[in-house]
Amino acid sequence: MTDPLALDPVLPASERSRLPFNEDLPHDERYELFEQHVTGGGKVEASDWMPDEYRTQVLRFVEMHANSELMGVLPERDWIMRAPTLRRKLALTAKVQDEVGHAQLLYRVAEDLGKPRTAMVQDLLDGKTKFHNVFHYPTRTWADIGVIAWLVDAAAIVAQQALRDSSYAPYARTMRKICWEESVHIMHGRDVVVTMVNGTQQQRDMIQEALDRWWGPLMQMHGPRSDRAKDRDIHWKIKAKTSEELRQEFLSIYVPRIWELGLTLPDPDLRHDEAEGVWKYTEPDWNELRAVVTNHGPASEARLGFRRVAWADTQWVRDAILGRTAAAELRLPA
Amino acid sequence: MTDSPPADRTTDDGDATGLEPWEVFRQEKEGDPMRHGGSVMAPDAILAVHYARELYGRRQESHRLWIVRRADVHDLDDPDLLNPPLDRSFKKPGGYVMRDKLAAARERSGQAKPKASSKSHRTTEPTR
Numbered sequence A: 001m002t003d004p005l006a007l008d009p010v011l012p013a014s015e016r017s018r019l020p021f022n023e024d025l026p027h028d029e030r031y032e033l034f035e036q037h038v039t040g041g042g043k044v045e046a047s048d049w050m051p052d053e054y055r056t057q058v059l060r061f062v063e064m065h066a067n068s069e070l071m072g073v074l075p076e077r078d079w080i081m082r083a084p085t086l087r088r089k090l091a092l093t094a095k096v097q098d099e100v101g102h103a104q105l106l107y108r109v110a111e112d113l114g115k116p117r118t119a120m121v122q123d124l125l126d127g128k129t130k131f132h133n134v135f136h137y138p139t140r141t142w143a144d145i146g147v148i149a150w151l152v153d154a155a156a157i158v159a160q161q162a163l164r165d166s167s168y169a170p171y172a173r174t175m176r177k178i179c180w181e182e183s184v185h186i187m188h189g190r191d192v193v194v195t196m197v198n199g200t201q202q203q204r205d206m207i208q209e210a211l212d213r214w215w216g217p218l219m220q221m222h223g224p225r226s227d228r229a230k231d232r233d234i235h236w237k238i239k240a241k242t243s244e245e246l247r248q249e250f251l252s253i254y255v256p257r258i259w260e261l262g263l264t265l266p267d268p269d270l271r272h273d274e275a276e277g278v279w280k281y282t283e284p285d286w287n288e289l290r291a292v293v294t295n296h297g298p299a300s301e302a303r304l305g306f307r308r309v310a311w312a313d314t315q316w317v318r319d320a321i322l323g324r325t326a327a328a329e330l331r332l333p334a
Numbered sequence B: 001m002t003d004s005p006p007a008d009r010t011t012d013d014g015d016a017t018g019l020e021p022w023e024v025f026r027q028e029k030e031g032d033p034m035r036h037g038g039s040v041m042a043p044d045a046i047l048a049v050h051y052a053r054e055l056y057g058r059r060q061e062s063h064r065l066w067i068v069r070r071a072d073v074h075d076l077d078d079p080d081l082l083n084p085p086l087d088r089s090f091k092k093p094g095g096y097v098m099r100d101k102l103a104a105a106r107e108r109s110g111q112a113k114p115k116a117s118s119k120s121h122r123t124t125e126p127t128r
Helices: A027-039 A052-077 A086-111 A117-125 A142-161 A169-197 A201-220 A243-259 A286-296 A300-313 A315-331 B045-056 B099-109
Strands: A271-273 A278-280 B020-027 B035-042 B064-069
Touching: A052 A086, A052 A117, A052 A142, A052 A169, A052 A300, A086 A117, A086 A169, A086 B035, A086 B045, A117 A300, A142 A169, A142 A201, A142 A243, A169 A201, A169 B035, A201 A243, A201 A286, A243 A271, A243 A278, A286 A300, A300 A315, B020 B045, B035 B045, B045 B064
Parallel strands: none
Antiparallel strands: A271 A278, B020 B035, B020 B064
């Protein structure tokens, strides 16, 4: 039989093997092929070769996201027992379960990049890794739950929708599932806010007060403006949009929806500039953001403390799971 | 620079933790293809099934799940086997372009071009 490889190739090599950097080549050549692939819109799977810098960058990004999902349920968890109706209690419980589920999905993505889950939990508990600024603040009333589920989740989904096309394919796939679930949370939060706005004066005041408190952290959430050309996450197409692009998108969709309810925002300079086509606002307090995400926020210590206790309290579950397999192996002769 | 995970971090580190990855496939509706959904870490099949149910079937979004130990998946991505360096267009409907030849045949026989029929034998299978 003729060796098919001995015949003249009709299809170009690029069409046969789409990932030439998986070949055993000198490092610099591989790096260049990988960079061409990714910057040209190509996707990367967990089993593909990737440069250290890319692996570290994706891992850091996904780990921070996973931490935020895990820590983000704590402010809401506090209100499950205080939810005003059974339906609200069920919805809030389901939301908390969803967010923990998102953390599980994201830690799986991060694990495949090479960092074990226990190491990620330990780094979070030790304050070595971060979680989103908005989860370092206390929740004071039921109105906070509406504002968080509507606007914190909305600000998050604006960022997350831009990640559904991430160059790291396992992350992109996970984000598609997560965005689908988050859209329910936003409806739940908006429903809480709209219901209270239609209620008594006291309920309206509670929403307005919560909104005033959360607006600063919300404006800080996407981070300071950055130079697109210098952003390595954008270079590697791990993410697609800059902080300012995300903030503008959030403002365009949600400020009109907030104003529509007769609520006000605590920023006298906030307005849409028709000529420039952008939202103008007072510069957010970036010092507050830096302090808060390094665990110096008003609720940082309490939240981490709760996680440490929970981690220790559930050690027996992890031991039991692993002990059970050990016992099962003992019963089966090798 | 090695571009591999640091020594203290290994993927699928089953021995150290007793856990290993299980791939989850979902069928959204009856009759749909099974599609890869993601994976879970579990020490055995019983817990893998429980985790998969919690993460991929909690909202009635799945008709069926398949849970497969990652180590049991055989991966084939060899381009020499899947995309051999030969023109395989004769295996695809798109490999037969006969518009000009048909026109020539019609001209020879003096027949007009038939009206487009709504019936077609083209399938909806992917042609790539």
